[in-house]
Amino acid sequence: MSRNVVIVGAGPAGLAAAAAALRAGARVTLLDAAESPGGQYHRMLPEAFAAERPGRLHHGWAAFDRARRHVLGHPRCTWLAETSVWSLERRDPGDARPPRVHLVHGPDGAGRDRSVLDPDALVLATGAHDRVLPFPGWDLPGVFTAGAAQALAKGERLAVGDEVLVAGSGPFLLPVAASLLEAGSRVRGVLEANPAATVLRGWGARPRELASQPGKAAELAGYTALLARHRVPYRTGRAVIAARGDGRVEEAVTARLRADWSVVPGTERAVPVDAVCVTHGFSPQLELPLAAGCALRDGPEDGTAFVDVDDDQRTTAPGVHAAGEITGVAGAPAARAEGLLAGWLAGGGSPDAPELRAVRRRRDQGRAFARRLAAAHPVGDGWKSWLTPRTVVCRCEETTYGALCRAADDPAGGSDRAVRLGTRAGLGPCQARICGPAVAALLGGRVTRTATPHHRPVAQPIRLGELARPPKEGTP
Amino acid sequence: MRVVVLGAGIVGAACARELARAGLAVTVLDRGGPAAATTAHGEGNVLVSDKGPGPELELARMSRRLWEEALAEAAGRSDADRVEWDPKGGIVVATTDAGARGLEEFAAGQRAAGVTVETLDAPGLAAAEPQVTRDFALAVHYPEDAQVQPVGAAAFLLGDALRAGAGLRTGVEVLGAVTRGGRITAVRTSAGTVEGDVFVNAAGPWSGAVAERLGAPVDVRPRRGEVLVTTPQPPTVFHKVYDADYVGAVGSGAEELQASAVVESTRAGTILLGSSRRRVGFDDRIRPEVLSVIAGKALRLFPRLAGVPVMRAYGGFRPYVPDHLPVIGPDPRLPGLWHATGHEGAGIGLSVGTGRVLADLLLGREPEIDAGPFRVDRPAVLFEGDDQ
Numbered sequence: 001m002s003r004n005v006v007i008v009g010a011g012p013a014g015l016a017a018a019a020a021a022l023r024a025g026a027r028v029t030l031l032d033a034a035e036s037p038g039g040q041y042h043r044m045l046p047e048a049f050a051a052e053r054p055g056r057l058h059h060g061w062a063a064f065d066r067a068r069r070h071v072l073g074h075p076r077c078t079w080l081a082e083t084s085v086w087s088l089e090r091r092d093p094g095d096a097r098p099p100r101v102h103l104v105h106g107p108d109g110a111g112r113d114r115s116v117l118d119p120d121a122l123v124l125a126t127g128a129h130d131r132v133l134p135f136p137g138w139d140l141p142g143v144f145t146a147g148a149a150q151a152l153a154k155g156e157r158l159a160v161g162d163e164v165l166v167a168g169s170g171p172f173l174l175p176v177a178a179s180l181l182e183a184g185s186r187v188r189g190v191l192e193a194n195p196a197a198t199v200l201r202g203w204g205a206r207p208r209e210l211a212s213q214p215g216k217a218a219e220l221a222g223y224t225a226l227l228a229r230h231r232v233p234y235r236t237g238r239a240v241i242a243a244r245g246d247g248r249v250e251e252a253v254t255a256r257l258r259a260d261w262s263v264v265p266g267t268e269r270a271v272p273v274d275a276v277c278v279t280h281g282f283s284p285q286l287e288l289p290l291a292a293g294c295a296l297r298d299g300p301e302d303g304t305a306f307v308d309v310d311d312d313q314r315t316t317a318p319g320v321h322a323a324g325e326i327t328g329v330a331g332a333p334a335a336r337a338e339g340l341l342a343g344w345l346a347g348g349g350s351p352d353a354p355e356l357r358a359v360r361r362r363r364d365q366g367r368a369f370a371r372r373l374a375a376a377h378p379v380g381d382g383w384k385s386w387l388t389p390r391t392v393v394c395r396c397e398e399t400t401y402g403a404l405c406r407a408a409d410d411p412a413g414g415s416d417r418a419v420r421l422g423t424r425a426g427l428g429p430c431q432a433r434i435c436g437p438a439v440a441a442l443l444g445g446r447v448t449r450t451a452t453p454h455h456r457p458v459a460q461p462i463r464l465g466e467l468a469r470p471p472k473e474g475t476p
Numbered sequence: 477m478r479v480v481v482l483g484a485g486i487v488g489a490a491c492a493r494e495l496a497r498a499g500l501a502v503t504v505l506d507r508g509g510p511a512a513a514t515t516a517h518g519e520g521n522v523l524v525s526d527k528g529p530g531p532e533l534e535l536a537r538m539s540r541r542l543w544e545e546a547l548a549e550a551a552g553r554s555d556a557d558r559v560e561w562d563p564k565g566g567i568v569v570a571t572t573d574a575g576a577r578g579l580e581e582f583a584a585g586q587r588a589a590g591v592t593v594e595t596l597d598a599p600g601l602a603a604a605e606p607q608v609t610r611d612f613a614l615a616v617h618y619p620e621d622a623q624v625q626p627v628g629a630a631a632f633l634l635g636d637a638l639r640a641g642a643g644l645r646t647g648v649e650v651l652g653a654v655t656r657g658g659r660i661t662a663v664r665t666s667a668g669t670v671e672g673d674v675f676v677n678a679a680g681p682w683s684g685a686v687a688e689r690l691g692a693p694v695d696v697r698p699r700r701g702e703v704l705v706t707t708p709q710p711p712t713v714f715h716k717v718y719d720a721d722y723v724g725a726v727g728s729g730a731e732e733l734q735a736s737a738v739v740e741s742t743r744a745g746t747i748l749l750g751s752s753r754r755r756v757g758f759d760d761r762i763r764p765e766v767l768s769v770i771a772g773k774a775l776r777l778f779p780r781l782a783g784v785p786v787m788r789a790y791g792g793f794r795p796y797v798p799d800h801l802p803v804i805g806p807d808p809r810l811p812g813l814w815h816a817t818g819h820e821g822a823g824i825g826l827s828v829g830t831g832r833v834l835a836d837l838l839l840g841r842e843p844e845i846d847a848g849p850f851r852v853d854r855p856a857v858l859f860e861g862d863d864q
Contacts, residue, residue, distance in 0.1 A: 457788075
């Protein structure tokens with residue numbers, strides 16, 4: 001009998017995992033919170049917006065479209081759109097099956113149904129969202145995560161502002177700027193916080209590894225040409241360290257940074273803008289891996305972590321594979337390779353299948369790429385010096401940096417948990433998805449670490465009425 | 477006299493506060509950080525309503541008075557504000573006739589023992605809790621019930637202890653006892669040996685394990701509980717509102733799931749929904765079916781909350797003793813060892829009274845309540861009534 005594989009997340013990794021698991025002969029349930037597959041990378045326009053050339057803003061559209069049609073049309077595949085995992089229930093000790101998967105179906109607010117799946121194997125491909133560091137004024141309307149700005153531009157063709165600065169660190173700055181230009185914004189500049197020397201050293205260390213990612217290089221060249229055409233300046237060693245305005249962003253304060261991201265005094269400059277897009281890399285969505293019992297490995301910076309996987313994309317939890325950005329931020333090609341491996345093996349495919357060799361090679365190249373990415377675009381500790389005591393660090397609960405410091409310095413306070421409960425940092429509706437890594441970094445070394453900021457046993461909000469009704473067993 | 481308190485939860489903090497303020501040299505040890513385990517996983521109950529006449533009610537009433545005294549003494553201090561003391565009162569609602577009969581009898585006993593108990597009629601209940609079900613058999617108001625933010629409360633007590641000269645060492649796990657002439661003179665820990673004249677086992681649900689390592693086991697076991705937290709809401713629930721089954725669930729010793737609705741708001745606007753009781757060892761998995769049962773019971777009391785999103789759930793372990801009474805006093809088997817544990821779900825409220833009783837016994841003062849029922853050498857604590 002064929003294996004039941006449940007795949008959570010239908011971005012590049014999840015979609016590839018589904019294709020490979022189907023190829024291995026498994027029955028696949030693929031689910032995603034969105035209406036259509038693609039994840040953040042291939043965010044599709046809502047059908048109502050049926051645009052003339054939907055692929056214009058998307059890379060590799062044709063290949064993606066083929067994969068999507070193949071998987072969704074496959075007789076052994078069940079596609080569950082607008083479906084979220086709200087809980088993963090670990091088995092008793094000694095039971096080697098993956099956790100039970102508790103789902104809610106349908107758009108929020110409609111009294112969603114619940115169901116429960118008992119897979120033979122589980123592939124987690126939940127991806128990542130923008131990592132944003134707090135700075136004075138980051139909570140003003142008009143400050144967007146780069147991902148949110150790009151989603152608005154790509155998904156709904158909305159420009160976040162007329163005069164926009166794109167700032168932060170990493171190659172993601174470029175596609176975001178490109179999306180904004182396409183949507184009609186004037187981009188005043190793209191600011192990479194790391195100095196050119198760091199970026200060059202990171203990318204230049206092993207040129208062979210970069211050459212193995214020809215798609216990436218061409219993609220980057222395309223963005224660079226686009227920025228040049230629109231005369232958008234790209235500066236390194238500079239960042240938005242504050243946003244100001246009366247009720248919304250009216251100007252951004254930029255400054256030159258040292259390699260550790262501390263500000264070079266006297267280099268602050270006010271730039272009139274009506275929107276700022278910031279990104280400081282990505283935070284993996286770790287609540288489901290944690291709920292499944294997967295071990296994490298620490299990321300390069302304080303407060304960051306990824307799912308620990310072996311050479312076969314297996315996590316430390318029995319029957320649970322992980323693929324894509326939750327194992328390390330390496331971009332879509334690496335995510336696809338990881339997804340193929342995870343899906344094939346989760347579906348019962350042989351680990352010695354000859355075609356896996358090329359997949360593993362691509363995956364390893366992706367991992368090498370991820371290491372270079374991390375080396376070229378580290379987050380310097382100096383960002384903490386941008387904050388003032390009045391800077392909000394948790395937007396949901398409006399916890400200030402000053403309140404956080406006071407709680408951390410209380411000799412009777414002690415643990416990170418006590419600080420969070422006392423200041424409510426990370427306890428609001430976003431459940432520390434935005435502020436968690438930053439708060440963990442700010443508390444690092446100051447208080448006893450007792451908990452990860454990614455622990456969310458209720459992985460998605462669920463209404464009391466939905467929770468009170470019993471679930472249906474099996475696929476709906 | 478040098479006192480070493482084992483455990484920096486709220487009970488350990490309350491003991492340290494009383495002993496340090498009495499002039500003793502106090503050191504508090506904790507395996508993790510202060511207030512990081514059971515203390516951080518409760519609702520912050522300071523209740524009289526769920527306690528029938530008897531020693532626990534006496535301890536609860538004394539503790540409630542001590543809470544007010546401690547906070548009055550610290551009025552204006554920011555750490556006192558973080559206790560979030562809220563004397564909101566409790567309302568117990570029976571939705572069945574059988575429940576109403578039980579509640580009526582229970583409340584009459586409490587009234588006779590001096591607890592303020594007010595029966596609410598339908599308009600009275602609707603005025604006190606506009607969102608609560610109209611479909612009820614009996615509702616009773618307990619104005620003396622209060623709530624605190626438990627981690628803030630523990631930090632407040634521990635802060636007082638530190639100000640009075642106590643020391644705190646975290647990340648220190650107790651491994652065993654050093655004895656001389658049959659008396660405990662030191663504990664061996666993961667960070668070396670810590671000497672003292674008196675050792676107070678205040679390790680909550682882990683008290684049983686600590687006592688065993690010290691060579692004087694006590695029957696304190698973990699009893700699991702879960703709480704749901706909603707997204708912040710406009711003011712919706714004004715008291716601690718719970719169904720009359722709660723008292724029965726607290727008093728039960730069953731291993732299987734006991735659940736009853738306990739609903740209340742916090743200062744942050746979230747609504748906390750409890751409660752469950754299971755004996756599953758230290759298994760910390762959150763079970764969806766338990767959360768589902770809690771949600772269902774809460775909706776019986778507050779049907780209009782059906783559309784409110786739950787954004788978080790947390791679970792913790794209560795220190796459970798088979799006869800449901802705290803353990804406070806010296807261990808007759810190992811001179812120098814004292815216990816302050818076994819408060820099950822009531823430790824936040826009972827902490828300050830426990831600290832006072834322990835200090836009185838230790839210093840040879842007469843406690844203001846009879847501490848005999850809390851003594852260590854009773855069958856439920858020393859496994860003599862063991863059913864395992």
